[in-house]
Amino acid sequence: MEMKCELMKKVGVDIGSRYGNRFKAREFVHALAETMRNDVKKLIERASFITIMADGSTDRTVVEQETVKVRFVSKGCPAAVLADLVPLEYAHAEGVLAAIVKGLGRLGLQMDNLADFSKPGPTAVAANFDGAAVMMGNRTGVATRIRETMPAVIPFHCVAHNLELAVLDTVKHNPAIKSFEQIIKWLYTFYSKFNAKNRRDVKAIAAVLDTEFVHLPQIKDVGIFPLNI
Structure with missing residues (x-):
């Protein structure tokens, strides 16, 4: 600064x-x-329905935390916004659910209101998590606990995680795909981590091809729709 x-x-x-x-x-x-x-908050208040999204991550100090997001429709377009990054006190289902509730509270969303169509604000209709047992377990998973208070919520396995699992299984049995992935990872490392000159070179190549170079993602990066305010 x-x-x-x-x-x-x-x-x-x-x-x-x-x-x-x-x-x-x-x-x-x-x-x-x-x-x-x-x-x-103002945008979400005008939304009729929301989807609760959450996934685990770690910060630089390797502290486990839950990334809590909310997905809804704004002006006819799907939007996903970050509610909060909440450190986990416990990594079991109760601890993860408590983190999700806390994260939603940062956007003024309360579980009681999300469960009742007659109360002001949006209603939760879906929950989108990865396939881990702590999230999607039929007996004590986070999704099951959410449905205990919000029976209308439909939990479903994250499409991106499902696709990643399918790709990983395919790579195991297809040497050509595995070789392709290794080459792409090497290119990503070369142009994104080694030095600034390498990044300037790829920008110059993009300019020759009449293309604007903005960002070089990893091969399995997944994007989300931007917020349309």
């Missing part, structure tokens, strides 16, 4: 003397995040 502020001063931007440090930058980021979250 300090370096960027000094650079702005060099080009003649008057930023004053009170905000040129990382502590103020943190305040700005939190303020921007809260403003964006309020905008999303």
